[in-house]
Amino acid sequence: MPITDHTSPPTLDTTMPAAPSDPQPAKPRYLEVWGDTVVGRDLALAVLIGTGFSALALFGAKTLFGRIVANPSLADAYALLVGIAACIVAGVISGKLFAPKRKVVVAASDAHQVDEVLAVLADERQGLGHVADLPAQTADELRDLGLYDRFRAAEGKRR
């Protein structure tokens, strides 16, 4: 397994991953599975916990309810419910054991980005349009957001 050590706790409000820098040519530490990044060792353990714990719970519940509940299909349904509850518990346990592997960056917009959006909108077939054409409610909304003058200035430039 090309899997290295455990990763950082949630790194909210930071711009860098709290990963230790490896002096050696580092092997890739992360795997992209089902749309997000994980660490192989944690993934393997999570799958073991998820499948093992829920299967045990299902069979345990099946045996138990098979003895104490008279109606067999009801006993079966209860066993399923216990099994599902075990899945959620397995998820919670894995959540406690394994921290997320994500870089979270809190990013505000800057003036430069606003200009880019204005350019994108102006390039659309309908163009940027005129603030004068806006319904009153939306014009007010744009004023509250502090964007009204930006839009008006941009439409002047492009005429």
Added chain:
Amino acid sequence: MTDLLTNDVLVAIALGVIGAVVFSLIGLVSGTDETATIAPLTLLVILLGAPPAGVFTFFLAGAVAKHMTHAVPTTLLGIPGDTMAVPLLREARLLRSLGVPHIALRKAISGAVIAAFIAVPAAVLFAALLAPFGDIVQTIAPWLFLVAAVGIAYASPARWSGVAALVPFVVLILALKALTAGYDVQLNISYFLGIAVGPLIAALFLVLGRQSRTEMERDEPQTVYLAPDQRNWKGYFPNPFKMLDRQQTGYVAATATVSSATFVFSPVAMTVLMGEIVGSRVKHGYHRLTSVLAARNGTTESTYIAEALIPLIAFGLPLSPVAAGPAAPLFNAPPVFTTDDGTGNVHNLSTELSNWQFLGWGLAAIAIAVVVAYPFAMNFAHKAASLVVGYVSHEAIIAAFTGLIVVVSLWEGGILGLAATLTVGLVGGLLIRSFKIHAGVLFMGYYVAVLSVPALLAL
């Protein structure tokens, strides 16, 4: 009798609330596909013996709530909350770059609220108009499913290769059915589950192989850009009509009505199309972004509601992409619900509820979803998004889902059930991965195997 009735009513309301709460939370987790989450949980509720009205409110309140909170990761993180949120991404990102992600969120979920309330009566009305043709539709169902399967496969990015790939997939289902029959095991849920979570099963198999793992390796963890918190309105329950101007409300109402009638088309395609139509009519750039976003998210609600309701009410057969995917258990969840077993007997949610019950419970489910999800998304979006990305690891989600796969398939068919789910999941997941078809195509393949193939062989 009266006791029983009130009891069922209470259970239906309670299940609606549970569905709305559970799927409001699931909606916050980006990438949680509707079919993979709504279908298995609805199935559970059915198998646990919920009354039909409760099954319906759980499903509908869940789907409607999810399509509100899915706007949270989409607008605040720029990552689509689920499959239906993908068409929202462009407008959401542009508004984020303008520094107003909170506006994107408000417009999107307010559009959803208005569209959902319009879609239920509209869908029931359209279904009532179509119902006289229900008997004809049921007689020719095996052929309709064949045509629908080819149509849906061709409409996917895979085009004809998707149609071609369906053939071996149908053979696989037939083979597994024959295999399990040899041991007196009848599986249904295991196939659906396998298809729904196929991409996860395939990914877990691929991780084991050295070659395939190399392709999945990343040097960096995924970067998530969270928009800063901005909340500049007062109160707890905002008025959705005040979040949209009159013109935008009109666009949402119009697109919701239109998309309620077009129940046979892909819901993602309808969402894109409705947005394009609105976009071509709005002159100002900012107004266009917000109007398109409101109309698109409204359509994610209305097209889902109609695609589930119209086939249920008019035909009793899962003849739409949503009915064949996330809503599949409402039609087929043996031993409780069965769709046409080849002898023309339909016994599923469509035979359990009347049109008026569909209308009444539909509106109730939406009211429940709105009360739960709308203020939650409006008030706690930022906090919820940062908690999810910061504290809920993908490993935890995978642990829960692999547990679900094992529990449900073992429960239905023991080791054979698990084997069938893994087989269908691996093959289906690989088809989805490499042919870019979606799970709905494979669900149709399942119906072709159980309905069309027997009819073909009887010719």
